[in-house]
Amino acid sequence: MTLRYVLGRDDFPARWHCGNWSGAHGWTHIVSDLATFAAYFAIPLVLLYYMRKRKDLPFAHMMPIFAVFILSCGTGHLLDALIFWYPVYRVSAAVKVTTAVVSWLAVAALWDLTPKLLQYPSPEALRVEVASRRLAMQQLQEKTLELEKSHADLERYARLLSEDVLVRSAFEVTPFGKLIVNPEGRILMTNPALNEMFGYQSDELLDQSVNVLIPEADAEHHHKRVESFFQDPPREKQYKMGIGRELSGLRKDGTTIPLAVGLTSLDTKQGRLVLAHVADTTEQQRSEEFIRVLFEKASDAHFLLDDSGILECNTAALNLFGCATKSELLGRYPTDFLPECQPDGSTSREWLKRLQTEARAHGHYQAEFTVLSREQGALTCDISLTAVRISGREAFLVACHDISLQKQQQEKLKARHDEMKELLYVVSHDLKSPLVTINGFVGLMVSNLKKGRHEKVLDSAERIRRGAQTMERLIDDILALSRVQRHQATRKAIRVEEVVQEVLESLASDIEKSQAKVVVEAPLPPLVNDEGMLRQILLNLVQNGLRYGCPEPGMELVIGGHRVSGKIHLFVKDSGPGIPNQFHQQIFRLFQRLDKEHQGTGLGLAAVTKAVEKMDGRVRLESEPGQGATFWLEFPERGTAV
């Protein structure tokens, strides 16, 4: 069979001529076949376009088969249209055979592909899968970022550490604890001093939260402080932490230590960090405490004074000025508590100014002054001012020592001393005087005896005896007075009448000599006091009464007493010549003798005065010349315990 045969068209009529075609019907076939052919021809082109664009299309190897299949189908339709004019039925048959073969090849290929195609997921499953993958992807990305960041951090710190050997050693070799903290509060670096301070090993603190160094009670506050420090670091480079409150640190062993902390903000290339300087203030606090105790518990009043008033004071100062709390005293001026005038006559204001001037000039000044205590009234104090400087300002450290008690004792001692001096002087005179007499008349007597002038010897002997008697009396009275002075007063119930009787019995010979009429106005009120002293007083007063108050025989000496509003009054009353008013005080002093006639020693009433003092009583004289004399004694009903 030749090609001519195949292409030959002589054996068949053109389709238009085969049958009875209407034009419309024929053209419908022709146009439809041509349109189908065109479309079938376009499909492989589109597929080809896809393949070129998407190299990754699955099943690409199927494409040529589909293309040939579609093209052979299209060619069949083209021939059907051509056959209306060119009856190439043999070509058409060949094309149909080809189409059939290719179609079955495509079916086979498809069949072969079926298991693979069935494996493909549904679109819904695909959507879920995609979403979950997207999420995983997102998480993965976050993790990656985090890792990158921490890597960068580490890199940054490593660089920081190795930046400078000098800086590094300055950080390491210092008595102050140092640590570097990042904004999250993680410890990046510590130095040996800090580790030792908190009891940690060398690298133990690294990467820990700074909170491990802070007692729980302070953690919250510290956290806030750190936060605000990072957000808004103080303008000054060095910032002192915890001003106005006590900072403490937590050691590894759980104990706490007092701290002083300074913070420095480090703006590094790697971001803002904080360098903390930490000092353990245990020793400082202890010495501060010692100083505070020394100051607070000192028995003397201490205070600091400047132009604005009292800056600080101790408890003794509060007591001295009679203030209950410091607020009552601080800010006040000492003159508020001083009387208008000082012992030297100047006003307290001038006086204090002068003290300050002196202290300023000499550094220190000491004086005596009077202070008005709220409770104890005016007190005498020893005051010392020391010029000091407090925070660059002039101030004075003032110490006051209450010397009122010493003053009183000093005055008492001085009075006692004066009395002793007077006693010594008078005793030396009064004892010497009879000695002069005795000596002189012995000499005179010897001289007269030698010359045989016997008439004067008796007179001399009499004078010598009187001199000796005077000395004896004086010595007795001095001993009595000394006994009174040394006497330790006691208190017990006294039956006054019995004491009076004893006194009268012991003075029986004096009474007989004076021929006086002694009257006791019974009953006498009892009292609780020192019996020995009362006996001494009555003895002296009755003796005096007999000696001076009863110059004539038969004169009356009356002893009486009564109780008046809780006081016991006793009296010894004579009807003698009386004592002029101007001597009423003087008579009670040592060695005051008013009467030349009698051999008094001048010690009797002085002893009475002393004894009355020991009994917490008073003695006074009521007398007018010519009206007799009455010595009044006044005692508390119950003497105060001694």
Place this chain on the structure above:
Amino acid sequence: MNLVDILVVEDNPDHVELLVETLNEYRVVNHIEIFETGEEALARLKAPGKNRPGLIILDINLPGLGGLEVLEQLKKDPTTSDISVWILTTSNTDSERSRADTLSADRYMVKPLDIEQLWSAVNATRLGWGLLE
């Protein structure tokens, strides 16, 4: 030679007696006037028409006005300030000695009176002494 009148102010009669006896022993014949208190002596000195004594022997411990006060008044008064005053006392304290000195006492003598001391004092003064040999 005019014998001086001697005025003695002494409250202790024994001591007056001893002084007078001593002067007698040495045969001093001057006129001696004795007062027990300073007040009485001053009244006598200021009384008009009386002889001025040439010497006053004054005790310190006297009742009332003391011997040194008497001395002070005597030396203050121009009419008596030139009279010699000898202090004769049992007291021998520095303060009294110096006070007597300040008040221009002419001598300070301590009892018991040493006869030799009195004698030399008498001899040393240019007062008119009448002595029986």
